[in-house]
Amino acid sequence: MVKQKQETANQPDNTAFTQQRLPAWQPIISAGIVIPGFLIIGLAFIGIGVALFVTSQSIQVLEMDYTGVDKTSPCNRCTDPNVKSCLCQMDFSIDTLFKGPVFFYYGLSNYYQNFRKYGVSIDYNQLFGDLSYFTSPSEKCSPYQYDNNNNPIVPCGAMANSMFSDTFKLFQIVNGTNKEVPLDGKGIAWWTDSNIKYRNPSVTPLQMAFNNTVKPLLWANPAYQLDPADANNNGFINQDFLVWMRRAALPNFRKLYRRITSGDYTQGLPAGNYTLQIAYNYPVLSFGGRKTVVFSNVSWMGGKNDFLGIAYLVIGSMCIIMSIVMLIVYAKFRFSEEE
């Protein structure tokens, strides 16, 4: 008995796993699967590609550079750093109805929001409403941590400090008079940013929380006064601020400024002449940047982007070509085999 037991103890387990005999599926990639597979994928891709391309083509985009590099540019005079609170106007006209809802973006180029040091120069604890960080901002915010008088800056850091400060007003010229197009500043930032990620300190009035702190050096107004029109759009959950704080991935980027959704413009911007009034505050020429405004409508796929449609078309046709080549090779081989 003992001997038998020993035997079984020493003998390896006879299971499918230990004997490497687990039941297995052994896929075979062969012409019989690949050729029709490629064909199907190709056709599907071409279908998607056409849809994407058509959609992308139907999206209207109007982009204007208002940096004012050219002497002739209306904003040229504002490029002088000595000129304070400069206003300039850009006139443009729309030939056909610019279908709504129209999205109003501002764009910056050669602007590196994705600098590593720039990106980390932020104190999330402040932005989460933690008052203890109001008085002693994170070291990471340096050199935008304290002002010259050693007062803590709230919100601290390079990113907040450099918030985009140009403001725009859009007028339609109707019968020679400027009719202001209402711009909707709601819902331009991620919902989660304003509701989860960033929080104002739970102090009312909000201003009290900012005692003994200073606003970022380049800001015109302190954080609690970013939107004089809407009390709920102030502090760290100000939509413009949130949009800015979402770092752009690439040095040439655009950010959503406003939406045109209300009033007479629900259906879009009708054809006609328009004037864009720009409060020109934001300097970009020192680093060779450009500023643009972009009007665009969006589709199910987002803004205009031809790349996706073209890529789908190209890859779809490649698949089809490959399947045809394979079919020819296959037929040839089969033919020669039969010989």
Add this chain to the structure above:
Amino acid sequence: MLRRLNRLLGGDERRVDSRTIYVGRQPGSTNEAFIPPKFCDNRIVSSKYTVWNFLPKNLFEQFRRIANFYFLIIFLVQVIVDTPTSPVTSGLPLFFVITVTAIKQGYEDWLRHKADYEVNKYRVTVLEDGRRISKESEKIKVGDVVEVVEDETFPCDLILLQSSRDDGTCFVTTASLDGESNHKTHYTVPDIEKDLEMLCATIECEQPQPDLYKFVGRMQIYRNNQESVVRSLGPENLLLKGATLKNTKKICGVAVYTGMETKMALNYQGKSQKRSAVEKSINAFLLVYLCILLSKALVCTTLKYVWQSKPGQDEPWYNEKTPREKETNLYLKMFTDFLSFMVLFNFIIPVSMYVTVEMQKFLGSLFITWDKDFFDPEIKEGALVNTSDLNEELGQVEYVFTDKTGTLTQNNMEFIECCIDGFQYTYRDTASELDGFCVTDGPVSKLPQKASTEREELFLRALCLCHTVQVKEPTEQDQGQGGGLLDQVDGLGVDGEVLQPPQEEKGFIASSPDEIALVKGAVRYGFTFLGLENKVMKILNRNKDVEMYELLHVLNFDPVRRRMSVIVRSRSGDTLLFCKGADASIFPRVRQEEVERIRMHVDRNAKEGYRTLCVAYKYLSAEEYAQADAGLREARLALQDREEKLMAVYNQVETGMSLIGATAVEDRLQEEAAETMESLQGAGIKIWVLTGDKMETAKSTCYACRLFQRNTELLELTVRTLEDGRMRREARLHELLIEYHKKAVQDVPPGVTRSWCSDSQDYGFIIDGASLSMVLNCSHESNSSLYKNLFLQICQNCTAVLCCRMAPLQKAQIVKMVKNSKGSPITLSIGDGANDVSMILEAHVGIGIKGKEGRQAVRNSDYAIPKLKHLKKLLLAHGHLYYVRIAHLVQYFFYKNLCFILPQFLYQFFCGYSQQPLYDAAYLTMYNICFTSMPILAYSLLEQHICIDVLLENATLYRAIAKNAMLRWGPFIKWTLQGVFHGLVFFFGVRYLFSNPALQNNGQVFGNWSYGTIVFTVLVFTVTLKLALDTRHWTWLNHFVIWGSLAFYVVFSFFWGGIIWPFLSQQRLCSVFAKMLSSLSVWLVIILLILLSLLPEILLVVFRNPFAPRPRQRKPVQSSVGVLQSPRSSSRHLLMRTFSDESNTVF
């Protein structure tokens, strides 16, 4: 006596350094000042660490590994310098790796501690002041008198003082030392008092040295106030630690060497660290990737400063520098930037690869241990894996060096047949009867004709008398074990039916298994040797009568005479001489007319691979005997040239004999030895047989194993062929080598590797030890290398090589020579005895057979298997699979890290070279640990690109992966290019998508973390699906792990972005993933990029060249039609497969 004296004198000259031991640790004489000499204690320490030094020592050892050190440096850089990623990202994996390794090594050392403890705490009996004291083994001191009882191992090296046997001898086996399992006789020092308490003596002997067979010393015995007596001591007096006392009740001995100074400890070699070729490849690839890493960092640093030199770029107003940054020296800044880039890109060198590779090897080796095909019901053991580092090397073997005895053959001598007066007597078990020739009416099966009974009995008496076999007396212990006799002491019970019960308890002991086989053979025919008592040999004959013979002389066997004789006197007063020996040494000494009829049988038997011996006898008249007796006595007492004189007398006595018959003893081939060898050859492996045996036997074994075929042309380079043509040996050697070289190498059509084409002439090469040493140690320096080259070239073009008469060291030499030859082929040595240890250690892979000759080979091997036949599966199936698995694992690891880091590198061009990471820190850390590690681990454990049965059937498949085919630069570059392609696709695909970052129908824009997350998602899916595409063997585990890790990635990402993590200082990934998935464009781009990345992969698989080095063979699936795929169709071009092929296939 004289020899001993000589040795002592010789010893005197060399004895510069000797030790003096006081027996019983008492000062030898009163007039000498007693200075207790310092010797080490008897503690054996094989462990590496203690509790105290484990941590520092282990850490030190681990960081000596270049990869660990590299990661430590990276970690330190991250801690010190302001780098883009937190130290946690590299510290955590490193900590993990170090901990796992430390635990593993700690466990191994704990086992060693345990083994040491067992040895050191073993209770031994020490005689002290006349009392017997039980002590722990480690407390034995030099000079202690130790008592050892039967079947105990000696706790240290002892000088034998007293034995329970009357003749002052004892028997030991040294199986665990040198593997020889026969019994060796050791002698007590002569003239020692019975009462050891009274013994007062000193021993002077040489300092410890590792040679097991050398010992020089002398013993000075002081008798009560008399002058001292000096006795010389030699190896026959020395009992070695580790040897076992056999057949002797108990002995007493004095310890001379203890602990780490014993010969066993001195012989203990730390096993050399064998590194597999795969590891070398890994290191080479690592170097390449290190260069890529350095150049990437360098390029980025350079470009950063070039880019910054443009106005406005260095410090734009929105991103001013801190005062400290402004003050920092430019070059220091450059350096820290360089380091930062290094840290950012360091993930390209996968820290987790080492863990994964180690896990794969460790877990993978379990499959070898678990394999029930390796389980041998006889020894009740399966395969043993001593090192898991070499699994994949099993798939790369090009040369197999195999021992003959015990490896190719069973080392289980069996009496097969004899011939008496030219009549053949065959005895076989009915079970093993092959030719249907057997007559089973009784123990003796005869041919129709037979010799006279008288001759038969004479022959059998000769077998019973002419030997030096001893009968093992059954001890109580043995009976307790139910007759389970160990080692060479084979129970007679094996051949049960013909034996009487009382004899079943007996076993025979002899120094050679052949003798036992012969005595047992005689038992089968009715003559049983009962034993030797007081010089009387007793035989139980067929009529159950006991015959007594007085043993007068034994004319010992020696290799020069190649025969032995005994002179006995029967009861009737006749004096007889029985002689047995090799045919060549017997035939000239017998009457010639008798020779021919026997020679026929002998030749036939030899050809069949049996060991043959001839038996002769002669009656000695009284005068003749008196003369011989006188001659022998005189010669034995001679002081000079004793050996020669003895030889002369022997030769004189052993003449004019008459031949009675011949015996054939078979050393059976191992099961399936021939099939194994054949399939190994089919796998393109060259097989060399290295044996200490003589050429004829070895050659016949080779034929039997089908290593040599009938049409194989044998090229012999042996002492025989060298002496053929009356030339000087060296000249003849030169001539032969040139001739063979011409034959085997030059005449081969170029471009054809000999062993690979079956229709051309096969060559076999035979060389013996003497010739080999001539080849290797040629007197002319210039010729030496030439000969060596010629020899190697000849051997490499032969299908099989037989090296006979090899010393163990020569075996290792040959292995080394082949190992270091051009192309450094992978060698494998397989053997079972201690004489194979050197070659097992020398070869890339050493395999021990759990055979009869002790465990030495097994202990020194990398893998141990019970039988030779298991080698086939070990190499063809396990080796092949492990190689493919690990090769794929390594390539895949580098690939996946390249396409992981490449986008991060490319991103630097778009973020002003600011070391901005593309991926979140969590992704950076988890990519290798969690998201992509499990599928490849599962793949590397379970993949069977060709299923095991097919691998075993088609040995040729083994060639497909020969020469490290999957880890050469070609495949590496292919994988690297693939990684680069994928990296480019991932990055630029998303880059063009982000030319308009408004990707949702609500017009909101995505930021940089969305960018990184999209790239990362595509990356994780692509690398996992690529592996899925490579997987040919989908078990539920593969499914679980592949789909599981993808699911885990998705779930983790949701979770990571779905919660505000209190311990994080930033919440940058907050809801990024969820937001990303709410965009249709992102979905489309993810699908697009995955497909684009995998398209070339699919095309490659489809268009794979049928002659590619790695044929993807599908398992022949038994369809309902039952058509097995022909081998041709398996390697057919994939595209050639018809659609009907598929319809036959059951998925």
